[in-house]
Amino acid sequence: MTNLAWMDSALCAQTDPDLWFPEGAGSRDRTAKKVCGTCPVSAECGGYADLLENDGSDGSRHGTWGGRSARQRTKARPRAAARDAAIVRLTDRGMTPTEIAEQLDISDRTVARVKSRS
Template sequence: MIERFAPPGTILHMLIETITPPDLDWQDEALCAQTGGDFFFPEPGSSVREAKRICGLCPIRSACLEFALDNDERFGVWGGLSEKERLEIRRTSR
């Protein structure tokens, strides 16, 4: 947990903002953590077929996709979906 305080002498001095970092333990079980990021963050115009194949075998695919959607990840393949596919989900869920 990270606590932030406004500088003394400011009006906001009494404001305390607490930030709790997300739980990322699920990433230790991810197949992508064992294969490297090259497949999952390809050059523009490159195929994401191999990344999607690996994601399809991954036991924590749904947690990965949920994290990407919750955190508005805009690059790479997360949970078996490309940037465009995740954008479409965000658009339709509004």
């Protein structure tokens, strides 16, 4: 089961929800992304959006999640899938999360998030 405790710290919960689901890219989209840029749980949020989309859920296909628009998430998905596969492969080889993070030039949090899903 996914731990959603991070949502308690979501900055968007303190703002106008319409900013996260703009009709088109523009100033409202940029405002949402600015807020996401200072949000303490943006990594968890972006990971959760990826998780929902990989599961075939519809909930995250729209709107801004983790500072990325739906279009940006779609473009990044193949890269993220390759990164996730590399994390699993390096874990299977016995590397520590810190070693994997250094090898792939990503954060320890990203490694931990991917490992928690696999």
